[in-house]
Amino acid sequence: MQNSYRPMENFPLQGDAGDGTVVVSMPEHPKDYIVWSLSTLYFGNPFCLGLLAFYFSVKSRDRKMVGDLSGAKSYGSTACCINGWALALIILFIIIAIIIVAVTVPAIVDHIKSEPSYGKYPYGV
Template identity: 60%
Template sequence: MNHTVQTVFSPVNSGQPPSYEMLKEEHEVAVLGAPHNPAPPMSTVIHIRSETSVPDHVVWSLFNTLFMNPCCLGFIAFAYSVKSRDRKMVGDLTGAQAYASTAKCLNIWALILGILMTILLIVIPVLIYQAHR
């Protein structure tokens, strides 16, 4: 660290040497910085908006649209997911969250109904085959 002392105050009478109090004050200013004001320092607060993650469930909706689409729930969920992504791009996080929540609910129902239909499509033929045997 470079500790250099610069004289901030010059004596009033240039012909006379500085007094002890003046040297002490100059040293304190050089070491401690500027004198403290009784008024509180002004501060600036900058709010940095963090990138709030709002999941739009587009991939899940696309999967449900292509593979498990009972009652077109997967397609409707995909439409809400796209709306959620559009709202997120515009900066409307509240609207994006609302559309994403609807898309998530529709995706859950599409997945449950799709799995149940798949199980029934496997179990019913097996039961019919077992009954005719």
């Protein structure tokens, strides 16, 4: 099994050659977007996309722990894409709900005010 880590490279800092200070470049770990996936799962979860994004985030984290950084990057990218679509759908649903409430509430109020018994007490008080 090959290790997918890049070999570490040593870069001497600028200065005298005799300083002996070396900077070691570390491989960048791919993101797994697990917090975003949990937020999508908890707060929105349209069409179970939050659950799917959480699945790919966990797979990405597992691949990262094993050392497969290319697989972790692939799963993380998929989780990010699914979270983006879920966020877009959540925002769209909220906008549609606001429009529906803004249109129907005034219509209901006008209908109630046009009733012949509006403003009269039902028991003649």
